[in-house]
Amino acid sequence: MRTRIIPFVIALAPVLAGQAPIDLLDTYFPPGMAGLCGPRLEAARVVVLRGDDEARAFAITAFGEDKKELHIDFAKEQIVALCWGTRRVARDLLYRDGLPQMPIDRAVIADQTLQIRLRTLLPVGEHGEDPDGCATYPSIFLHTPVTQRVLVEVGGARCREPQTDFQPSRDGGLEVRVLPDSMPSRAEVELAADDAPAHLTACVELKPAAHGRRLVINWGEHPPACYALDVVELRIQDGVAHIAVRAHVFTSCSYQGPPVLWPRLVLDLPPVRRVLLRIERQGSLTEGDTCDFAPSTSKELCVEVDRSAADREVHCLLR
Secondary structure, rough: OEOOOEEEEEEEHHHHOOOOOOOOOOOOOOOOOEEEEEEEHHHHEEEEEOOHHHHHHHHHHHOOOHHHHHOOOOOOOEEEEEEEEEEOOHHHOOOOOOOEEOOEEEEEEEEOOOEEEEEEEEEOOOOOOOOOOEEEEOEEEOOOOOOOOOEEEEEEOOOOHHHHHHOOOEEEOOEEEEOOOOOOHHHOEEEEEOOOOOOOOOOEEEEOOOOEEEEEOOOEEEEOEEEEEEEEEEEEOOEEEEEEEEEEEEEEOOOOOOOOOOEEEEEEEOOOOOEEEEEEEEOOOOOOOOOOOOOOOOOOOOEEEEEEOOOOOOOEEEE
C-alpha cells in the first residue's frame, strides 16, 4: 500500500508580534519546516508548542524522532500543529485528486489571541473514507509570534469514526471548537469521471443520468495558474441537494503545468428534483483573465456566487 502525505506549512515573521490585529492570510510567507511531513498520528490533535521539551516530546510521538525544525526561538515564537490523524481514502479517489484537505479560512492575531478557522474536507463518495484504503496524514504547522491564547474553530466534514476526529477541548491557553458536519450527505454523491469536452466559458449544468442527476461545474478556459474546485458543503433533504463548492485560484512561486487550463468538477447525484448550488469564489484571477462564474436561476438549478473573497490574493501554502 502506498502512503500519501499532505504537508502544508506557513512560516510567519516574528516582527508581526507587536501589531494587532494581524490578518495572516493577507501576507505571503516562504515555505518553512519542509521536513515536517505527515505526522503518524492515529487521531486528530491540536498542539501548541512553546518550548524545546514540548517540541521534542511531540516530535518523538508524531515522527518517531526529534525534528530540528520544531526547535525555534520560543522566547518570541510558537508552533501550532494542526494534525487530522490518519485518514484513509480509496486508491482510485487519490488518483482523481480525492484527497482530504485542511484549508485555513481565517488566521488572525488580535488581543494576544491567535484565531484560526480551519475547514476539514473529505472526498465525496462512499469510499471517501475507506478503512482499507491508502493512509494520508493531513497536517498544518503554523510558525507564529507568541500569543497568550490560541483559538481553533474546526468546520467542514466530520469523520465516521468520531474518536479519530477533532474534539472540542479547552486546556489552558488553547481552545478547540468543533462545528457540526457540513457534508452529511457526501456518501450519496460520487466524483464522476471527467471525460467531457473542454468548455471555454464558465457555466453550471444539471443533466439527467442513469443513476439520477449529473452536476457539471465548468470554470471555463484560463491561462496558467493554480485552480481548485472543492465540495465544502453537501446536504440532500426532501429531494433538494444543497451544495457549496469552493472555487479557489491561488498563486505559486513557480508553475509547472499546461499553458491552458479548463478546471471542472463533475458530481453524480441521486435522483433529486432541485439543486441549490453556492459557489464560494476565493482568490483573484490572473491579470486579463475574465472567465468566471455568474449567478443563475432555473426551475431545477439555482446558482449563487459568493464573491466576498474573490479579489483576495491567497497563496498556495494555504490550500
